[in-house]
Amino acid sequence: MSQNISSTQRRLSVGVRVGSISIGGGAPVVVQSMTNTDTENEIATAIQVAQLARAGSEMVRITVNTALAAQAVSAVRARLDDMGCHVPLIGDFHFNGHKLLTDYPDCAKALAKYRINPGNVGHGRKRDEQFATMIETACKYDKPIRIGVNWGSLDPALLARIMDENARAKDPKDAGHVMREALITSALESAAKAEEIGLGRDHIVLSCKVSGVQDLIAVYRDLAARCDYALHLGLTEAGMGSKGIVASTAALAILLQEGIGDTIRISLTPEPGGDRTREVIVAQEILQTMGLRAFVPMVAACPGCGRTTSTYFQELAENIQSYVRNQMIVWREQYEGVENMTLAVMGCVVNGPGESKHANIGISLPGSGEKPVAPVFVDGQKTVTLKGDNIAGEFRQIVDEYVQAKYPKKSSNG
Numbered sequence: 001m002s003q004n005i006s007s008t009q010r011r012l013s014v015g016v017r018v019g020s021i022s023i024g025g026g027a028p029v030v031v032q033s034m035t036n037t038d039t040e041n042e043i044a045t046a047i048q049v050a051q052l053a054r055a056g057s058e059m060v061r062i063t064v065n066t067a068l069a070a071q072a073v074s075a076v077r078a079r080l081d082d083m084g085c086h087v088p089l090i091g092d093f094h095f096n097g098h099k100l101l102t103d104y105p106d107c108a109k110a111l112a113k114y115r116i117n118p119g120n121v122g123h124g125r126k127r128d129e130q131f132a133t134m135i136e137t138a139c140k141y142d143k144p145i146r147i148g149v150n151w152g153s154l155d156p157a158l159l160a161r162i163m164d165e166n167a168r169a170k171d172p173k174d175a176g177h178v179m180r181e182a183l184i185t186s187a188l189e190s191a192a193k194a195e196e197i198g199l200g201r202d203h204i205v206l207s208c209k210v211s212g213v214q215d216l217i218a219v220y221r222d223l224a225a226r227c228d229y230a231l232h233l234g235l236t237e238a239g240m241g242s243k244g245i246v247a248s249t250a251a252l253a254i255l256l257q258e259g260i261g262d263t264i265r266i267s268l269t270p271e272p273g274g275d276r277t278r279e280v281i282v283a284q285e286i287l288q289t290m291g292l293r294a295f296v297p298m299v300a301a302c303p304g305c306g307r308t309t310s311t312y313f314q315e316l317a318e319n320i321q322s323y324v325r326n327q328m329i330v331w332r333e334q335y336e337g338v339e340n341m342t343l344a345v346m347g348c349v350v351n352g353p354g355e356s357k358h359a360n361i362g363i364s365l366p367g368s369g370e371k372p373v374a375p376v377f378v379d380g381q382k383t384v385t386l387k388g389d390n391i392a393g394e395f396r397q398i399v400d401e402y403v404q405a406k407y408p409k410k411s412s413n414g
Contacts (some may be wrong), residue, residue, distance in 0.1 A: 001188065004010055008336055009210065009259055010026070010259035010405060011224050011231075011258075011259045011260050012025075012228065013228050013229060013230045013231065013262055013303060014201045014202050014230060015027065015230070016144050016202055016203060016204070016230045016262075016336075017018070017086050017144065018090075018112050018113045018144055018201070019087075019112040019113075020058060020086065020088065021058055021088055022145075023205060023230045023262045023263055024205075024229075024230030024231075024262040024287040025230075027262070027341075028263065028292070028293050028327045028412065029059045029256065029261060029263065029264060029292055029293065030059060030263040030264075031056055031058050031059075031263075031264060031265075031280060031281055031283045031284055031287070032057060032058065032059045032060070032061065032090075032232070032263050032264065032265045032283075033052045033057040033058060033059075033060055033061070033265060033276070033277075033280050033283075034060065034061040034062070034063075034092070034265065034372065034395075035048045035049060035052070035061070035062050035063070035124040035269075036048075036052060036270070036276060036325070037062075038063075038064065038069075039062050039063050039065075039069035039070050039073065039076070040068040040072055041072075042072040042075040042076050042079065043079070044085070045062060045072070045076050045133045046076045046079035048276060048409055049062065049080060049085070049087065049089070050083055050085045050087075050278070051078065051277055052087075052276065052277055052280055053085050053087035054277075054329060055277035055281060056278040056280050056281070056284050056295055056296075057087065057277075058087065058088075058115070059087065059088045059089075059090055059112070059263070060087050060088070060090065060092070060093050061089075061090040061091075061115060061265075062087060062089055062091065062092065063092050063097075064091040064092060064093055064097070064100055064107065064111075065092075065093075065094065065096070066100075067100065067104070068321060068361075069100075070100040070101075070103070071104060071106075071107070071247075071348060072102040072105070072309030072325065073089070073091065073107040073110050074090075074106040074107060074109070074110040076089065076110075077089060077110040079372060085270050088112030088113065089110065089111050089112055089156065090111065090112060090113045090114070091107070091111040091113070091114050091115065092115045093114060093115060093116055093117075093134070094117055094120050094153075095121075097114070097116060097121065097130075097134050098130040098131075098133035098137075099120075100122065101114070101133070101134055101137040102133060102137065103189050105146075108137050108140075108141050108143070109141055111143065112143070112144075113143060113144045113145060113146060113205075113324055114134065114137075114138055114145045114147045115145070115148050115186060115312075116131070116134055116144070116145055116146070116147055116148065116190075116286075117148050117149065117150060117153055118131065118147060118149060118155060118187070118190040118330055119149060119150065119153040119154045119155045119186065120153050120187050121134070123157070123221070124157075127155070128193075131182070131190070131193065132193075132197055133200070134200050135193070135194045135197045136197060136198075137196065137198055138194075138203065139198045140198055142203075143203070144202075144203040144204065144205065144255070145194065145199065145203065145204060146191045146204075146205040146207060146232055146269050147151070147191055147192075147194070147204065147205070147206050147207070148186055148188055148205070148206075148209065148232070149183050149186045149206075149207065149208045149209070150208045150209045150236055151179060151208075151210045151211075151215075151236075152236070152237075153182055153381075154179075154182055154183065154186065158182060158185065158189075159179075159182045159337055161249060162178055162181055162182040162185060162392060163182075163286075165179075166178050167270060173307060179400075180210075180215060180216075180218055180219045180222065182209075183208040183210070183219055184208060184219065184223050184226065186208075187206045187207070187208050188206075188223075188226065188227060190382055191204050191206060191227070192346060198413075201228075201229065204230070205229065205230045205231070205232050205233065205262070205263070206223065206227070206229045206230070206231055206232070206282050207232040207233070208220065209234055209235070209236035210235070210236060211235060211237040211238070211400075213235065213247055213250050213251040215226065216233075216235055216251045217251055217254055217321035218256075220233065220255050220260050220261070220288050221255075221258070221260065223238055224260045230262040230263070230313070231260065231261055231263075231362035231380050232263045232264070232265070232321055233245055233251075233252050233255055233256075233260070233264045233265075234248075234252075234261070234262075234264060234265040234266070234267055235242070235248045235252070235266075236253050236267055237267060237269075238266065238267045238268055238269075239268070239269055240268065240269040240270075240271060241268075244255060244267070244268040244269060245266070245267070245268065245282050245402050246288075247266070247285055248266045248268075248282070249282075252266075252286060253286060253290060255291060256286070256287070256290060257290065263335060264283050264287070265279070265283065266280075266283045266286075267279070267280045268277040268282065269286055281325075284296070294339040294340045295328075296324060296325050296328045297324045297328070297338065297339065297340075297341040297342065297343055298341075298342050298343070299317060299320055299321045299324065299342075299344070299345060300342065300343070300344045300345070300355060300362075301313070301314075301321075301344070301345045301346070302345075302346050302347045302348070302351060302352070302355070304339070304347055305347075306317070306368070307337055307347070307348040307350065307368050308347035308348050308365075308368070309369040310365075310367075310368075312365060313345060313346065313347035314347075314379055315364040315392075316345050316363070316365065316391065316392055316395070317345040319392050319396075320343060320395065320396070320399070321344055322398065323396055323399075324341075327400075331407075333410070334409060334410060335404075335408065335409060336408045336409075336410055337405040337408075338406055338407050339402055341360050341361075341402075341403070341406075342358075342359040342360050343359055343360065343361050343362065343399070343406075344356045344358070344360075344361075344363070345362070345363055345364035345365070346362065346363065346364045346366075347365055347367055348364060348365070348366070348367025348368070348370065349364065349367060349370055350367075352364025352365070352367075353375065353377070356375075356376075356377040357377050357380045358380075359377070359401055360378070360379060360402065360406075361376070361377070361378050361379075361398060361399055362376070362377045363376050363386070363391075363395055364377075365377070365391075368403055372387055373385045373386070373387045374386045374387065374391055376395065376398060378402060382397070383398075390412050395402040399411055
């Protein structure tokens, strides 16, 4: 039996409100993503934000790097609201955020949260002044911020200071430890400055992103032990395809299992022409397979072997998985709890009937040498045997009928 760890003791962090979304303070871990459109193109950006939100992203970050991008933010927000898409927008600021937030107040108001990288807000006295301007803007409009440190853009002065302190230490640490300490120090000192300026702890989220799995685990374990701010997790520059998915999962799963992390993003490099929503699906699947949250019915399917020479069970598994994910857009608006439903698509008699009985709905397809029939089990009981050329369609109908009969309808007033 699988173990649901949703009740596992999580690190108690200060709660932060981002639009309609709660972060930390015991709230469920939140899925976040980021657009890769040019924000100056308000139509393309609004379309991609809506796609990410429809896929399940609960907050979406957009780049705000130019005057035209800042001008477009309120128009993007308006277009999304016209679509009925009220997902909170996060502004990603680097280098000139202080100027953009000051010069374009509509942008500052339209965003639900600001992301500030303390490594590139300026240098020397300008750094403190420009950081303060951004924090003062957040205070003025009652906006939370994420102080997002990245090892690719650390403040060189801070890094030099940490290196000098380490060199003078009686027992100096290795370069990896120094780098991790610089990341954490940057985040914590920046958060302390934000509080001094007047931003409350309940308006601050921290992140310290690196691209190495072991480094990320070490950084966040230490950061979590040294503060109670809400934390955003993500392996930066995770990479493409299976490498990016595996690396992100390896790092985040360990931290989440230890109760660390309040929001997550999977920073996948899209394949040429690839779907940006893939990072959202991966984030959801990490949380759901760990038992932390439920987003969409899970489909168990056997890997295949010499007994399953037909590819039909593979095609059916893919068909059903795509079907339930697409249907969830409708189901989540109409029914309570459908995301907890489990399905099984099995390829032969060895484990097929048993696995099917463990799922809410399961089908055991015929393997090599078996009778060309497919028994269907509903809540552990065999209900029908399918055969012929329309097994997929008939199985989808069974799923639809189960949802309608099993899950209560949502009230019209929400």
